[in-house]
């Protein structure tokens with residue numbers, strides 16, 4: 474766990490005098506932000522002169538380091554002034570953190586170059602996200618430097634506090650996923666849920682293998698048959714509002730390692746299947762933020778969790794399992810296990826609550842990577858209004874989604890000849906939609922629902938100043954927090 478823990482806010486520019494690095498901004502029209510102007514005057518117009526030479530263009534993403542009176546000044550390009558928004562603030566803030574880490578300065582000060590309150594939140598998020606590093610297993614690496622705090626000059630205090638909490642929740646989700654399968658086990662997920670429950674005054678219920686089986690969660694129990702690692706069914710309840718307000722429910726796939734089962738995966742890159750619990754990381758990440766922000770909302774988080782391994786007791790292709798809602802499932806591929814454990818999660822959510830809506834998050838199909846790469850999550854659902862809200866929050870959080878059609882033609886493809894449904898669709902066709910079509914069978918009628926297939930976005934995308942190279946992204950935490958209006 475290495476990232477900024479606290480961000481101080483000051484309205485006093487004088488406090489930058491002792492900072493090891495001061496980050497300021499410049500737009501494409503060559504206008505400097507306020508503190509920048511003051512520093513330029515104090516520093517013999519060194520910034521203006523660099524602009525005159527054409528070396529500083531103010532393009533977004535550009536950074537230049539100056540040294541004024543012995544102090545590091547990072548000049549960050551902000552792009553066109555009229556196009557500069559919260560997402561620009563987030564990325565620029567990330568640059569400031571990255572620069573502080575590369576220069577190993579613990580005292581970084583950043584000028585508020587925000588255009589409004591939302592942007593101040595983004596400033597907090599960006600500073601924390603840019604400071605994220607996963608260093609837990611480097612026992613003696615002197616090159617490592619952890620950035621623990623930052624100071625922002627001129628931002629709104631409450632919005633920075635909110636942004637910091639959200640950034641930390643995303644880092645928490647990244648950490649859960651980056652830890653290997655022998656550390657992030659179902660038991661570990663349950664323990665982390667316990668910590669969150671304590672922090673946020675929430676109710677936690679965890680069912681173990683015996684209870685899962687006795688309660689009739691045959692799909693989760695079926696997948697968990699092949700591993701000695703104890704499976705868990707985790708329920709976190711946050712009731713920050715009136716009990717009468719219907720809860721928003723988040724369900725996340727907590728598959729802590731996916732070998733594919735008897736329908737085993739190829740060995741190349743199988744290590745990446747430690748990330749198959751990223752759906753559960755979205756849910757727990759959101760609850761981490763709820764514990765800190767304590768909004769007036771009712772939210773329930775559900776995480777079915779197990780490994781999917783190969784062994785003498787493992788479930789087999791052809792097996793028929795009965796899910797928590799009583800529907801029977803013909804297993805045609807043991808590697809399509811995510812939808813099985815979610816079937817019980819969604820059934821439980823539909824039976825025990827009257828949800829305002831259900832969202833589920835899962836690294837469900839390789840097919841979504843073929844369709845959308847690491848750029849966008851595939852979304853499918855049953856309610857146009859909810860889908861519209863999802864798309865709006867996707868824009869606000871700058872976490873891209875793309876809707877795929879859940880047409881009846883696809884829903885028919887998961888009907889089984891001998892059971893109610895089967896866990897595969899048409900061979901090599903519309904695999905991501907088949908996943909959603911299957912899940913739909915376990916969502917109660919009339920409950921608005923959206924499924925997020927995050928197999929492409931949860932890790933391995935193009936690195937940016939706020940997104941890591943190769944590893945877990947924590948994708949979705951920010952989108953959900955915007956959507957539920959935390």
Ligand code: BES
Pocket residue numbers: 731733749806808809810811836837838839840842896897898904928929
């Ligand atoms: N966890 C995988 C999906 C996955 C694959 C995520 C690659 C990230 C990268 C999931 O459990 C799975 O194996 N899905 C199968 C489904 C198929 C057998 C119907 C897949 O996508 O191949």
Ligand code: MN
Pocket residue numbers: 731733781807808809810811
């Ligand atoms: Mn699988």
Ligand code: ZN
Pocket residue numbers: 728731749808810811836837
């Ligand atoms: Zn999986």
